[in-house]
Amino acid sequence: MWTRLLQRLLILGLMLLGVSLLAFLVPYVSGGDPVRTILMSRVRDLAVDPAAVEAMRIHLGLDRPLPVQYGAWLWQALHGDLGYSFASGRPVALEIGRALGVSITLALTALGIAAAVAIPLGTLAATRPGGTVDSATTLMVQTFVATPEYWLAPMGILVFALHLGWLPSAGWTSWTALVLPATVLSLRPMAYFTQVTRAAMMDVLQAPYITAARSRGLSMRQTVMRHGLRNGSLPVVTFFALWLAGLLGGSVVIEVIFAIPGMGRLLYEAVVNRDVPMLQGGFVSIVALSILINTVADMLYVALNPAVRSGHAH
Amino acid sequence: MNKTNEPLLVIEDLKVAFPGQPTPVIDGLSLTLDRGEVLALVGESGSGKSMTALSLMRLLPAGGAIAGGRIRFDGEDVLSLPDRQMNRLRGGRMAMLFQQPQAMLDPTARVGTQIAEPLRLHRGLVRRAAMGRVLELLRDVGIPDPAVRARCFSHELSGGMAQRVMMAAALSGDPDMLIADEPTTALDVTVQAQILRLIDEERRKRNLATLLITHDLAVVAALADRVAVMYAGRIVEEGPAKAVLQAPQHPYTRALMRCSLLVPDPSGQLLSIPGSGTHARDLTCGCRFHPRCSAAAEHGLAGRCMRSEPTLKPDPDGHVTRCWAVEAEKETAA
Numbered sequence: 001m002w003t004r005l006l007q008r009l010l011i012l013g014l015m016l017l018g019v020s021l022l023a024f025l026v027p028y029v030s031g032g033d034p035v036r037t038i039l040m041s042r043v044r045d046l047a048v049d050p051a052a053v054e055a056m057r058i059h060l061g062l063d064r065p066l067p068v069q070y071g072a073w074l075w076q077a078l079h080g081d082l083g084y085s086f087a088s089g090r091p092v093a094l095e096i097g098r099a100l101g102v103s104i105t106l107a108l109t110a111l112g113i114a115a116a117v118a119i120p121l122g123t124l125a126a127t128r129p130g131g132t133v134d135s136a137t138t139l140m141v142q143t144f145v146a147t148p149e150y151w152l153a154p155m156g157i158l159v160f161a162l163h164l165g166w167l168p169s170a171g172w173t174s175w176t177a178l179v180l181p182a183t184v185l186s187l188r189p190m191a192y193f194t195q196v197t198r199a200a201m202m203d204v205l206q207a208p209y210i211t212a213a214r215s216r217g218l219s220m221r222q223t224v225m226r227h228g229l230r231n232g233s234l235p236v237v238t239f240f241a242l243w244l245a246g247l248l249g250g251s252v253v254i255e256v257i258f259a260i261p262g263m264g265r266l267l268y269e270a271v272v273n274r275d276v277p278m279l280q281g282g283f284v285s286i287v288a289l290s291i292l293i294n295t296v297a298d299m300l301y302v303a304l305n306p307a308v309r310s311g312h313a314h
Numbered sequence: 315m316n317k318t319n320e321p322l323l324v325i326e327d328l329k330v331a332f333p334g335q336p337t338p339v340i341d342g343l344s345l346t347l348d349r350g351e352v353l354a355l356v357g358e359s360g361s362g363k364s365m366t367a368l369s370l371m372r373l374l375p376a377g378g379a380i381a382g383g384r385i386r387f388d389g390e391d392v393l394s395l396p397d398r399q400m401n402r403l404r405g406g407r408m409a410m411l412f413q414q415p416q417a418m419l420d421p422t423a424r425v426g427t428q429i430a431e432p433l434r435l436h437r438g439l440v441r442r443a444a445m446g447r448v449l450e451l452l453r454d455v456g457i458p459d460p461a462v463r464a465r466c467f468s469h470e471l472s473g474g475m476a477q478r479v480m481m482a483a484a485l486s487g488d489p490d491m492l493i494a495d496e497p498t499t500a501l502d503v504t505v506q507a508q509i510l511r512l513i514d515e516e517r518r519k520r521n522l523a524t525l526l527i528t529h530d531l532a533v534v535a536a537l538a539d540r541v542a543v544m545y546a547g548r549i550v551e552e553g554p555a556k557a558v559l560q561a562p563q564h565p566y567t568r569a570l571m572r573c574s575l576l577v578p579d580p581s582g583q584l585l586s587i588p589g590s591g592t593h594a595r596d597l598t599c600g601c602r603f604h605p606r607c608s609a610a611a612e613h614g615l616a617g618r619c620m621r622s623e624p625t626l627k628p629d630p631d632g633h634v635t636r637c638w639a640v641e642a643e644k645e646t647a648a
Binding site: 206207208209211212213214215216217218219226227230231304305306307 | 368371373375376397398401402403404405406409410412414417418419420421422423428431432435436467468469480483487
C-alpha cells in the first residue's frame with residue numbers, strides 16, 4: 001500500500017515537471033511578442049519605441065536565455081511565486097488563487113447537483129429498462145447533451161432573472177448568484193452521470209450477489225439500496241473527478257456570460273492579453289490540481305471498493 | 315401446522331419458458347419434497363435443474379417466466395403470493411445455496427452484514443442482537459474466529475469459507491427448506507466433502523427439507539433419500555436413491571452412472587455419452603433422449619422413440635421412468 005503510494009507520488013512529480021516545461025514554453029511558441037503587446041495596450045500606439053521595448057524586455061527578464069528563464073521561474077513557482085501579471089501587474093499566484101476558489105465553488109456545486117439527480121435517476125432507469133422512467137431519462141439525457149450552454153444560459157437569465165426576477169442575472173455577489181450558472185453548468189455532466197450510473201447499475205443488477213440478496217428476502221428496493229447503489233455508483237466517482245478537473249478551467253462560456261471571475265475567464269483574458277506569466281501559472285495550477293483531484297478520486301474509489309483495497313480487483 | 319397431509323413442497327406440472335425460445339426450458343415437471351427429506355435433482359448442465367430451483371424462489375433471471383403449473387409450499391400457493399409475502403418466504407422459510415459462493419456475496423459489504431439480513435428482516439432482531447446471532451451462526455458452520463471473519467469481505471475468503479458464510483446466511487432466517495444448487499461444484503475436492511458434511515449435519519439438526527441439485531452421483535449416494543433425473547427440461551426417472559442408483563432404468567441415467575465411474579473401456583477410453591443435450595429441448599416429437607440413446611436401437615424401437623414421447627410410468631415400489639424400452643421390457647417380464 002505505502003510503496004504503491006510512494007511510487008505514485010514519484011510518477012506524479014515527474015509528470016508535473018514535464019507539464020511545467022510545457023506550460024512555460026507554450027506562450028513563447030505561440031508567436032507574437034508579449035512586450036510589444038503590453039506596450040501597445042498601454043500607449044495605444046501601433047508604432048512603439050524600439051528602445052522602450054528593449055528596456056521593458058530587460059525589466060521583465062525576457063532577455064535571458066530560455067533555460068535560465070525556466071529555471072528561475074520553476075524555482076520561484078516551487079516557492080509559491082508565479083511572478084506578476086503583465087496585464088494587471090498583480091501577483092499571478094494571488095489572482096489564480098482567487099479565481100480557482102470561484103471556479104471550484106461553481107464546479108463542485110454544478111457537479112453536486114448533477115450527481116444528486118443522476119444517481120437516483122440512473123438507478124431508477126436501470127431497475128426497469130425500457131419503462132417510462134427509462135424512456136424519459138434517455139430523452140432528457142439526449143436533450144441535455146445536445147443543448148449548448150451559450151443558448152441555455154441566456155434563456156435562463158431571460159426567464160429566471162429578467163422575467164420572474166427570482167435570481168440575479170450575473171455577477172458573483174451572493175449564493176443566489178450561484179444558482180443559475182451552476183444549474184446550467186450541471187446539465188451536461190448530469191446527462192453523462194445518468195448514463196454511466198444506468199449502465200453500471202444494469203450490470204450490477206445482473207450480478208449473482210443481487211439474486212443471492214433477493215433469496216434472503218430483501219425486496220427489490222432494499223436490494224438496490226443495500227447492494228446495488230454502492231457498486232453501481234463506483235464509476236460515477238471516476239467521472240466526477242474527470243469533470244471536476246475539466247470544469248476548473250473549462251467553464252469559460254458560463255463564466256463569461258454570467259460575469260463570474262473564475263479561472264476560465266481569467267485564462268481567456270490572459271490569452272487575449274498575451275499575459276505570459278498568467279498563462280504559465282494558470283496552466284500549471286490547473287494541471288497540478290487535476291492530478292491532485294484524480295489521485296483523491298482513485299483513493300476514494302479504493303476506499304469504496306474493498307476488493308481493490310487489498311489488490312484483489314477482478 | 316399440519317393443515318393437510320401433503321408434503322412441504324409440491325410442484326405440479328411446472329413449465330418455465332423464455333420468450334423468444336420456441337420450447338420451454340422446464341416442461342411439465344412435478345416433484346414433492348417433505349420435511350427432513352433430501353431430494354437430489356440430477357442432470358447435465360442445461361437440463362433445467364437450476365431453473366427449477368430459481369422458480370421455487372420466484373427468482374428466475376430476466377426474461378424467464380413461469381408459464382404454467384403450480385408450486386405449493388406448506389399449503390400456500392407460491393406462484394400467486396403477493397411480492398411482500400414472497401419476500402417473507404425467501405430467506406425466512408426457504409433458503410438457497412449457490413454454485414459460486416464468492417460471486418454470491420456483495421464485494422462491497424461485510425460478510426456479517428449480509429448474514430444478518432434475514433435475522434433483521436424475518437426475525438425482527440435489532441442490529442446488535444443480530445450481530446451476536448451472526449457470530450453464533452458462523453461458529454455453527456465451522457468458521458474459526460467468527461468475530462474477525464464477520465468483518466471480512468468476500469474476496470478475503472476462500473471458496474469453502476465463502477460457502478460456509480452462505481450457509482450461515484441461509485440458516486439465519488431459520489428456514490424449513492434448503493435449496494442447494496450445486497453447492498460444491500466450484501470448490502476444491504478436499505473442501506467439497508466438508509461442505510457436504512456441513513449441509514448434512516445442519517439439515518439433520520434442523521429437520522430441513524433439502525433440494526440438492528448436483529451432477530455428481532457420488533454426492534447423491536452419500537446424501538439423498540430420493541433422486542430425480544432431469545434431461546432437457548423433463549424428469550426422466552425418479553425414485554428412492556438406493557433403487558435408482560442400484561438399478562437405474564432409464565438409458566440416460568445408466569449412461570450417467572457409467573460416465574461417473576470414470577472407468578476406461580477395453581480400448582482404454584473413458585466413457586462419455588455421445589452428442590450433447592443442449593438442443594434436445596428443441597426436438598418437436600419423440601423421446602428427447604432418442605438421438606443419443608443406444609437402447610432405442612437395441613430394442614428395435616427407434617421408430618416409436620422418434621415419433622412419440624413416453625410418459626412417466628411407475629414401478630410398484632415408486633420408481634418412475636420415462637422410456638419406451640423400459641416399458642417394453644416390463645411387459646415382456648410380466
